[in-house]
Amino acid sequence: MRAVTFHGTGKVSVDNHPDPAILTPYDAIVRVTSTAICGSDLHMYGGYVPTVMKGDVFGHEFMGEIVEVGSAVTKVKRGDRVLVPFTISCGSCRNCTLGKTSLCDNSNPNAWMADMLIGYTCSGLYGYSHAFGGYPGGQAEYVRIAWADANAFVVPEELTDEQALFLTDIFPTGYQAADQARIEPGDTVAVWGCGPVGWFAIQSAYMLGAERVIAIDRVPDRLDRARALGADTINLEDVDVVETLKNETGGRGPDRAIDCVGMEAHSHALDALADKAKQTLKLTFDRAHVLRQAIYAVGKGGTVSVPGVYVGFIDKFPMGIVVNKGLTIVSGQTHVHTYVKPLMERIRKGEIDPTKVITHTLPLESAADAYEMFVTKSDGCEKVVLKPGALAA
């Protein structure tokens, strides 16, 4: 089969790989019909994620048709059209039974690596480094999925691939960020980062009762898209973000802050430049400017919700602010399984149109160009959907 393959920092190509095989009676094989490139793939592409190796297949947002199932699979069958969450659930451990599927105890075959890095492993993830499972990813013609009964969600015929695809990651990720922020009536929610996850987080904040959303970015196209959702916007290149947020909220600061940027934050602030230098020298993994700013800018008693990806350590964490303003910090990989059905229902009812996040649809074979376009944000690139089997342009 053909699959998007990593060849070192800034290098991917579509290569031949053996077709995946059923490895356990609980597996299924999915023939991928649509797969997307995620902003978090760019962290791997950029060389910032440990234990990514040459030859790895990327991709954790994918859907398609089941073409084979193991003997113990009972809830889905050959021919079913399914979407597959990027976090892998065994369906049976305590966290999975509580709906905290990204904390699955059993789905990471390389749990010992993750234990060393983070103390206790999170769930395995498709196409996202060996420490997080070493599972070949979904930017491919075929994917083997583990525990198919727990991880394959049948997509009703009335929904197109493009409507359903983002239930695998970014819609639930943006939604969980808003959900964990515990938004109350009247709240102002500040969202840093208006990429696809921020775009879903803004809409989710409104769904969950936000009075007002203020979106922060530096890419004019992204700010336009946030405004189209009803958000007020701040271009961080133009004004002092903290001061502007304060002035816009009656001097109280936003009630909730959501960091949809993560570890590759861009800023000209002093702390951000120091982060950049250290990251370049491999002295630190993560550039945490946005997180620090969110903690500083959020109002007293507020919540800072972090769906953005961080992989390692950050420097200069402003713990004194957290303590003295009485802040709550919430984060986590996404418990996608818990959100798939309710959010699918919102899509079905027309409360949100996820297809609007897509800026480019390309053949899988064009993946190398697509990564480069996405990383440079050229041609207005925000979200790329790749189609296996389509002819390259």
Next chain:
Amino acid sequence: MNATRPLSLLTGIALLGLGGSLIARSLSKGGDGEATRNGRAAVPYGSGTRIEKVFTIMRPASELYDYWRDFGNLPSIMSHVQSVDLVDDLRSRWTAKGPAGFTAVWEAEIIDDTPGRRIAWRSVGGNIPNAGSVTFTDAPGDRGTELHVELEWAPPGGPLGKSFAHLFGDDPGLIVETDLRRFKATMEAGYVALNGTDVTK
């Protein structure tokens, strides 16, 4: 056993084992007939290498005990254990394979068997003297069962310890941990996670 499935011996031993220091300890406390049955501990007290690992498994203690007590199940969990043949209700014969064709064979006897709660064993003869125990206790709330495994084997300096090192490499603790993780996944989720790419440690 399925050669593609990573297993480990250590756990085997764990299963087999901990008897040594346990025996010695009970002796020092006055002992009982069981502990002194064969006149000496498999591993003299205080002289061995010891590993303790704890895992919480979301299944009832009785179910975990039953699986473990049927030693024939254990090769599917322990990566280095090739086979366990039951000699009688208390005795079993273990064959384990390490790198470079090294093979260890020993007989184990159960020295404590408390249904649903605890199994302890020690080796009798063979080239790797070892002992171990597994204890099952209820975890708080609805968290399932805490599995506590203790293993002990002859000191690494001596020839017997070297045999052990041949089997388990330089990080036996990790092997035991991996085996127990496999046990947990098997009991909770029916199967051990595989990615088809990495050789699980």
